[in-house]
Amino acid sequence: MLAGLLKAMRPHQWVKNLFVVAPLVFAKGLDDVDMVLRSALAFVLFSLAASSIYLLNDLADVEADRAHPVKCKRPIASGALPVHVARTAMAVLATLACAGSLVLNAWVLAAIGGYLLLQVAYTYKLKHVPYVDVLCIAAGFELRVLAGTFALRVPPTIYLLVVTFLLSAFLGFGKRMHELQAPSAGKTRSVLSKYSSKTVTVLLQLTALATTTTYVIYTLDPHTRAFFGTDYLAATIVFTEFGVIRFMDLVRNRADADSPTEQMLKDWPFLLNLVLWAIAVVVVIYVT
Template identity: 40%
Template sequence: MIMHMIKALFQTMRPRQWTKNAFVLAALVFDRQLTNVPATLRTLLGFMLFCLVSGVVYILNDIADAEADRHHPQKRLRPIASGALPIPVARAAAIGLIVLTIPFAFYLSIGFGVILSGYFLLNLAYTRWFKHIPILDVLIIAAGFVLRVAGGVSLIQVERFSPWLYVVTTLLALYIGFGKRRAELTELADQANTHRRVLDGYTLPFLDQSITIVSSSTIIAYSLYTFSAPNLPSNHLMMLTIPFVLYGILRYLYLVQVEGSGGAPEDLLLTDRPLQITILLWGIAVLVIFYAFPVK
């Protein structure tokens, strides 16, 4: 019985979603400190703490949405909605995890503790209010990604981390967020607002235009970063990574608008082979360029 509830609790924390917390590693990689063992260990600890706190957020979100989830074709199978994980147990686990993680975050770094606490409070506000407000709901999601990057910066002694990466992170998160809303609106059709109230404030034309704006802006911002950031090789090799970003954005757009996917972006990341290959090749290219060539 206990093992069954632990399994249900772990499932509720959505480990498949923890890939988003990889943004904590951005400062480590793009500040050329991947070979710095102490900085790497601190960043990995920060990644783990973000995973635990984001897991707590999902627990609290499922508690708040339990009744609505019971009427959703897929979400009704979630542990809390299905009754496999009792709400009092889930609430106690969430409180316990927060009591453990936040103090340890401050131990790692005061700045990191503040950022992680802010991330948690922002998500509480999102669960309570902002998730029901069109546009603002996606902006809050994007802010969560920026806080992940900022958290990684606060954990190491940053030397030349480019502000352009905050811009790219924001735009990319908005792009994925609007894509997710479009997929949900298409999948649930006329019953969309009964499953996620905020969808009543969106239309497909508006979401398509929003996706066009942020996807174009993401490509432009990333392109500007590749030849204007202060810590890049003098031969502008970083510009060779632009095609990978361009294909990745177009591939996600194809999956959302043609394949009707995108309601769960983390599933696409874990299942779509072309997207995985693109991200892998981009990652390899970035590592080679950053760590094999001198800074300009």
């Protein structure tokens, strides 16, 4: 049962909560022990909140999952994790996330609480509304970044919030485009029948362009260069460009993958590029 609970909590998805840690890097806080500890705690708390939502999603879809050839193997649908245990775990995780956030400050509680409320609305209503569902995903990442900045007691930068929103929307539309290309589109996710492939294609291209353009502007902004004391952050632009192009390639040419957002975390060129970008950013900010 414990193994089933851990699987249902989807710890492999916690990588998304690295957005909580992003403000630490760009606030030049990696060499500040107190800031690192506060950021780490915020990451853990957001991960607990996210896991409670994964349990909620599986509880809400349990009957549909039991009739699905693949999803029937999920812990709750298969019976490996009893429904009453899943409900209790969901409540405990959400409570721990909210109560623990008070160790940091009330603003972190507001961000995590807002995320939980948004995801409840998404699970029961908003995921059935085309385009709004993707905006909800983007809003969830915005709340991750806000939780990270609130934990550090630093003001969120407009650039970080804008790039996060555009990037997460880009990934969301990429996932929808990939799903629309599947033969079973409309069966695996009912909202897909309300989507237009042409519209999603345009939105995917626009968010890709907007994401990279905003990042370029950020690296070249005089305030950015003055804050970090270097002009070399622009050298990281090439990694963001490659990452966006590689993801679009996964969306268009990997129809056999379950999800492009899952596939990109298994794609070695994408992962290598991500690691190189992270190293380059740290070197530029903290060494040059």
